[in-house]
Amino acid sequence: MSSTSPVKPEHLPQHIAVIMDGNGRWAKKQGKIRIFGHQHGVRAVREIAEGCAELGIKYLTLYAFSTENWNRPKFEVNALMGLLVKTIRQETETLQKNSIRLEAIGDRSHLPQDCQRELDEAIEATRSNDRMTLILALSYSSKWDILNAVRSIAHEVKLGKLEPEAIDEDLISSFLTTRDYPNPELMIRTSGEQRISNFLLWELAYSEFYFTDVLWPDFRKEHLIEALKEYQNRERRFGKTSEQITK
Ligand code: FPP
Numbered sequence: 001m002s003s004t005s006p007v008k009p010e011h012l013p014q015h016i017a018v019i020m021d022g023n024g025r026w027a028k029k030q031g032k033i034r035i036f037g038h039q040h041g042v043r044a045v046r047e048i049a050e051g052c053a054e055l056g057i058k059y060l061t062l063y064a065f066s067t068e069n070w071n072r073p074k075f076e077v078n079a080l081m082g083l084l085v086k087t088i089r090q091e092t093e094t095l096q097k098n099s100i101r102l103e104a105i106g107d108r109s110h111l112p113q114d115c116q117r118e119l120d121e122a123i124e125a126t127r128s129n130d131r132m133t134l135i136l137a138l139s140y141s142s143k144w145d146i147l148n149a150v151r152s153i154a155h156e157v158k159l160g161k162l163e164p165e166a167i168d169e170d171l172i173s174s175f176l177t178t179r180d181y182p183n184p185e186l187m188i189r190t191s192g193e194q195r196i197s198n199f200l201l202w203e204l205a206y207s208e209f210y211f212t213d214v215l216w217p218d219f220r221k222e223h224l225i226e227a228l229k230e231y232q233n234r235e236r237r238f239g240k241t242s243e244q245i246t247k
Contacts, residue, residue, distance in 0.1 A: 020219075053098045062135070081112050085114050104119055105135055106140030119136075149175035184207050
């Protein structure tokens with residue numbers, strides 16, 4: 001497909017997941033401290049959320065803060081939390097204007113009180129929006145989610161509410177915090193790193209991965225379009241042969 005050809009609206013993913021990476025390196029290139037990169041990353045968040053909504057994508061999950069990110073220097077963690085509070089407060093109006101519903105996955109009890117409050121308010125204010133759902137993965141890691149699901153399932157079995165034989169893929173999915181969303185068909189990671197970093201390990205089992213060298217603060221709608229064109233060029237076989245798919 002040529003770079004000028006448009007994306008096919010009938011063949012778009014329903015759900016895109018993004019690992020927003022490269023903020024620190026972007027800042028370093030400008031001779032600035034890391035938080036400067038995070039601040040500029042907010043513009044990319046806005047552009048991509050708007051772009052996805054305009055294109056008709058129904059779900060967008062952004063990896064905003066991982067469980068492992070708590071190990072970063074305290075100054076950076078505090079600055080990131082402050083930025084989250086400020087961004088959620090400032091962007092709620094844009095979410096409303098675009099009829100975007102905000103949701104969050106992750107261990108929210110670990111977030112600072114003001115961050116939890118701001119998030120709860122924005123989630124409540126946008127709950128009836130139906131154009132797109134924007135899911136922020138905050139204090140999230142997939143192993144954390146799977147571990148909790150396993151514990152809950154084991155508990156149900158112990159109480160005699162569930163037979164071990166009844167545990168299947170759908171049941172496990174129903175115990176994950178992502179239970180209300182379809183699995184992402186496309187996962188984008190910026191900044192040239194090619195890792196999954198404890199993100200949606202169960203849900204991305206059959207997703208197409210798209211890696212770009214663009215650093216997150218520079219990621220714009222045209223980069224999203226490039227990723228979608230590449231996605232539309234892939235043949236999704238789900239373990240079958242090419243002949244079975246095209247038949
Ligand atoms: C990864 O870059 C980025 C993060 C850990 C934070 C992402 C946060 C934002 C884009 C800002 C706010 C987001 C929302 C949703 C309001 P990095 O710091 O690991 O970069 P590096 O790999 O170059 O060091």
